[in-house]
Amino acid sequence: MEDYILQMENITKAFPGVKALDDVTLRVKRGEIHALVGENGAGKSTLMKILSGVYPANEHTGELIVNGERKEFKTIRESEAAGIVIVHQELNIFGNLSIVENVFFGNESVRYGVINKYEQQIKTEELLKKVSLEDSLDTPVNDMGTGKQQLLEIARAINKNASILVFDEPSASLTEDATDNLLEVLRRLKENGMTCIYISHKLSEVFRTADSVTILRDGKTVVTKPISELDEEKMIAYMVGRDLTEKYPRVEHTATDTVLEVSNWSVPKPYSDRMLLDNINIYARKGEIVGIAGLMGAGRTELAMSIFGVLKNSAGVLKLNDKQIVINNPDQAISAGISYVSEDRKRYGLVLGQNIKQNISLPSLRRISAKGVIDANREIIQAEQGVKDFNIITPSIEQLTRNLSGGNQQKVILSKWLLTNPKVLILDEPTRGIDVGAKYEIYQIMNKLVDQGVCIIVISSELPEVLGICDRIYVISAGKITGEYDYREATQEKLLVSMALGSRPVGKA
Ligand SMILES: Nc1ncnc2c1ncn2[C@@H]1O[C@H](COP(=O)(O)OP(=O)(O)OP(=O)(O)O)[C@@H](O)[C@H]1O
Ligand SMILES: [Mg+2]
Incomplete structure (x- = not known):
């Protein structure tokens, strides 16, 4: 018989007007990384909220068995006591407290009524080693990036004696490096006996990390398989219930007049003598999709936010349909015809x-x-x-x-x-958290808009997406434009080279 650490059997749960889960079964083997995939609304997060006691046991039917023992969690505390800890999509961190204080929040080591600071330090150092965090223990958590905060969340979970860690789209807001790092940490935890459940829309991650996969569709279990028996196409077919041969609907657009022109655009970094954006020169035409590629932190979002009037103190010239405009706030931007969909x-x-x-x-x-x-x-x-x-x-x-x-x-x-x-629509990571099938629909909507004369600017950290849908691509790195490519000449390699250019002089590619 299989050694299951967790069995969720015949789980059915309804919300008013929605059957979120319909007779779902999830069986997870001890010490494996088990991926949970499916389209938006398939029921993944709901299933994990049942597992972790967010939704109490009396609100659904079916059985929950942990280590062979039937459980009925009424609260998160009860599921944590059984060793199940969910590492949330939104980080649950106290920003102005230090690393140590965060790790032990609500879980202080108390002896004779006194918090034992020394013990906490030693214990935290041990924990941080397990999750490859090398920051000083006094670092205020606000000063750490999202990736590190997430590792800290994992450290907290280990500190609670977790034996099953649940990740619900952990990489959605991580850079590629931080994602690699996270996956590496998961592999190491697994070697030490941890079991993980991993939800992601990024199938490449699933293939890199998971041992087995359960696929949900419309609130039902479709199949559980070892990863070795699947490839991406098969997995997508299970997820969407049909074959999906193309990922990007490439159509020829005809670019005409320049709609938006951004010249000598600079934004200083607050409280420093550095620049967030350094002399940016870009344009976007009617009838084209312009991509802005770059690493997280390169200035992509800052560029959009400064055009949209959220980020102030910009210097330079903004022209809309050849007329200079000044935008001081989002209201003015919207009135002028510029919309920004935030990440x-x-x-x-x-x-x-x-x-x-x-x-x-x-x-x-x-x-x-x-x-x-x-x-x-x-x-x-x-x-x-x-x-x-x-x-x-x-x-x-x-x-x-x-x-x-x-x-x-x-x-x-x-x-x-x-x-x-809008005349100009700026989309910042428009398909983050969106399933493969729905992405395609969104790309098609973008194409339709462009045909209607809207000028679209897409900011994305997913290079295949940028290459798949954009007509022209700028690369931004360390606040500067470091490359410009027509889609026909652009390749992943070329974009990566430009992304790494950083502080070197700007040259046209
Ligand atoms: N609190 C709630 N009240 C009402 N309906 C809900 C609630 N939470 C989830 N649902 C519905 O239950 C279904 C399953 O949602 P769930 O969040 O589990 O999907 P998911 O697989 O995590 O999707 P995604 O990939 O988009 O995160 C959806 O139709 C959703 O609208
Ligand atoms: Mg979800």
């Missing part, structure tokens, strides 16, 4: 406590209002259209966006910005 959907993208309809109409309120009163019908029609165009999986447009799956939240954001009728 951080929780912070800038959605009002989670409002429903889909309200979120979608937010930036276009002026357009659908007369004398300050919202035209309710138009608001509904508009939202219904968004749900249909983007295939947003939801029981209705009245659903709170908080209750949507991660990928479907992203689709709401995209549709709300499209309704502002």
Whole structure:
């Protein structure tokens, strides 16, 4: 018989209007990395929230068996006591506390009523070694990048004596290096007996890391297989229920007039004599998709945010349709015809406590209002259209966006910005957290918009995506433009070379 550390048998769970899980079975062997994959809304996060006690046992049917023992978790604390710790998509870190304080928060080693600082130091050093973190223990966590914060989360989990670690899209906001590092740490933990459940839309990661895979579709288990019996095509076919031969819908666009021109554009780095953006010169034309490739931290998002008026103190000239414009805030940008879809959907993208309809109409309120009163019908029609165009999986447009799956939240954001009728649409990591099938749909929508005359700028750290959909690609590195390529001449290698150029003089590729 197999040695299962975890069995979730016949799990069924419904939310109002949604059957999120329908008779799902997940069996995880001791000491393996088990990937959980499936389209947006397939039920992955819900299943993990049941496992970790976020959703208490009385709210679903089915059995949960840990180490051969039947469990019914009512709280997160109970699942943690059974050795299950979820490393969340959003980091659960106290930014102004130090590494040590974070590791021991709520779990202090107390002797005779006194927190034993020395013991905590030693223990933290040991933990940090296990997750390859080499920072000084007093470092305030705010000063560490996302990748390191995540390693710290893992250290905290180990400190809670976790035997099963759950990762829900851990790499969504990590650089490539940080992702490599994370996967390496997981492999090492596995060698020491840890079991991991790993959710990701990046299938290449799944193939690099997982021992076996369970695929969910529409709230049902499709199959569990050892990774050796699958390839990417087979996996996608299981996920979407059909073959998906092409990843990118490449069509020929005809670029015409220059719509946006950014000249000698610089933004100083606050409190330093360095530059976030250093003399950037780019343009984007009607009828083309312009890519901005670069590593995280290279200045891609800063560029978008400074054009959009979020990031202030920019110097340089911004021209829209050949006329110089000055943008001091996002309202002015939207009025001028520039929309920006942010990469951080929780912070800038959605009002989670409002429903889909309200979120979608937010930036276009002026357009659908007369004398300050919202035209309710138009608001509904508009939202219904968004749900249909983007295939947003939801029981209705009245659903709170908080209750949507991660990928479907992203689709709401995209549709709300499209309704502002932008001349220039800046998309920052538009397909982060989006499943393979839905990505294709989003690319097609982008192509349609470009045919209608919208000028699209795509910021992406996924080079295959940039190469697959853009007509022209700029590379940004350390705040400077270090390359410009037509898509026909661009290759992954060339982009990588430009991305590494960094502080060298800018030359046209
Ligand atoms: N709190 C909730 N209230 C209502 N519906 C919910 C809630 N949480 C999830 N759902 C719905 O349950 C279904 C499964 O969602 P879940 O978040 O588990 O998907 P997922 O596989 O994690 O998707 P993604 O890849 O987009 O993160 C979706 O249709 C979602 O809208
Ligand atoms: Mg999810």
